Amino acid sequence: MSSLTAKDKETVKAFWAKMASKAQDIGADALNRMLIVYPQTKTYFSHWKDLSPGSAQVLKHGKTVMGGVEYAVTQLDDLKAGLLSLSELHAFTLRVDPANFKILSHNILVVMAITFPEDFTPEVHVCMDKFLASLALALAEKYR
Amino acid sequence: MVEWTDFERATIKDIFSKIQYEEVGPAALSRCLVVYPWTQRYFGNFGNLYNAAAIMANPLVAKHGTTILHGLDRAMKNMDNIKETYAELSVLHSEKLHVDPDNFRLLADCLTIVLAARMGSDFSGEVQAAFQKFMSVVVSSLGRQYH
Numbered sequence: 047m048s049s050l051t052a053k054d055k056e057t058v059k060a061f062w063a064k065m066a067s068k069a070q071d072i073g074a075d076a077l078n079r080m081l082i083v084y085p086q087t088k089t090y091f092s093h094w095k096d097l098s099p100g101s102a103q104v105l106k107h108g109k110t111v112m113g114g115v116e117y118a119v120t121q122l123d124d125l126k127a128g129l130l131s132l133s134e135l136h137a138f139t140l141r142v143d144p145a146n147f148k149i150l151s152h153n154i155l156v157v158m159a160i161t162f163p164e165d166f167t168p169e170v171h172v173c174m175d176k177f178l179a180s181l182a183l184a185l186a187e188k189y190r
Numbered sequence: 191m192v193e194w195t196d197f198e199r200a201t202i203k204d205i206f207s208k209i210q211y212e213e214v215g216p217a218a219l220s221r222c223l224v225v226y227p228w229t230q231r232y233f234g235n236f237g238n239l240y241n242a243a244a245i246m247a248n249p250l251v252a253k254h255g256t257t258i259l260h261g262l263d264r265a266m267k268n269m270d271n272i273k274e275t276y277a278e279l280s281v282l283h284s285e286k287l288h289v290d291p292d293n294f295r296l297l298a299d300c301l302t303i304v305l306a307a308r309m310g311s312d313f314s315g316e317v318q319a320a321f322q323k324f325m326s327v328v329v330s331s332l333g334r335q336y337h
Contacts, residue, residue, distance in 0.1 A: 082315035083322050099315055152299060156306045156318065163307040168224035169242050171303065175225055 050176060055122045057173040061165065062119045068161060073112025074105040075160075076153040084149050090142060111150070118181045125184040137188040144189065147182035154178060192327050194269055201320040205305065206266045214308070215259035216252035218301040220245045226296045232289055258297070265328050273331045280335035291333035298325040 050058070065072060078099050080087050094103045114132060121128025136142050155174060159166045166174075223230050224242045233239060236250040245251060261279065268275040283289045302321060306313045 079315045079318055083319040152302075156303055156313075159303045159307040160310055160313060163310065166303075166307060167242075168221045168246065171221065172225040 050122060050180060054173045054176055057170060058119060058122065058177045061170050061174060064165060065158065065162065069112050069116055070109040072154065072157045072161060074108030075157045076150065077108035077111060078104055079156065080150050080153045083153070087146055087149060115181065125180050126187055129184040133185050133188040136185050144182065144186040147185060151178035151182060191270070198320040198323060199269060201317050202266055202269065202324050205321060206263060209308065211259040212256045214304055215255035217255070218297065218304045219255035219258060220251050221304060222297045222300040223251065225300060229293055229296060232287065262328065272327050273334055276331040277335060280332050283332060284336040291336060294329040294332050298329055301325070
């Protein structure tokens with residue numbers, strides 16, 4: 047996977063600035079959708095009491111995840127280094143199959159398209175997709 | 191055979207009834223060519239694909255995007271029979287066009303995002319799930335005759 051060009055980073059930061067105030071809601075909606083559209087992802091949350099759409103636990107966790115994405119936006123120049131401890135968390139404690147990062151990324155992009163139908167142009171889409179893919183790669187760094 | 195719930199059938203029919211094929215098709219295909227540029231390999235004779243603006247303005251891309259949507263329309267009208275409906279198309283994409291079937295999935299993802307942008311909050315998680323299931327069957331059927 048290629049790293050982000052200077053233009054990519056600019057585009058990611060500019061779009062993130064637009065969505066920053068809605069980031070938590072976007073994260074919650076994306077996680078919600080993921081659990082509905084890709085039910086195999088529910089296997090990671092069997093310890094939750096309530097996995098229904100809109101449950102407090104799902105919303106809270108969506109916000110937590112999006113907080114991680116927000117942090118990654120500040121680490122664009124070296125995602126691997128910046129996400130080291132998050133990678134260790136996912137590798138050793140959470141042990142989420144990295145295929146699921148792609149699934150969640152797709153759902154984040156869907157919610158971005160819903161929230162910003164005019165601004166989420168193909169050019170912005172490709173940059174955000176590249177960013178989320180690089181994020182996923184950095185997150186999988188410590189797996190093996 | 192694929193089992194469809196009443197909700198899924200109604201949702202798919204509803205989605206197709208609300209979209210302009212000549213608008214959504216071109217938007218989805220051009221987005222795919224921009225977001226996944228390696229897909230351009232199949233469109234060498236389409237002329238100018240040098241940048242996003244050129245792709246989005248390209249009339250051959252637009253025409254083909256519309257063709258694709260009409261192809262999906264056939265699946266929508268034959269939901270209990272998509273595999274058989276697409277058998278010839280699958281052979282075409284494999285034997286004549288030599289398209290890597292993974293590309294069908296990429297286009298499906300772009301179409302999902304185009305629909306999400308147009309439908310807004312109507313594109314709920316449940317609607318997305320129904321559409322995802324429909325596109326999974328379409329993608330699988332298109333790849334079925336490859337060998």
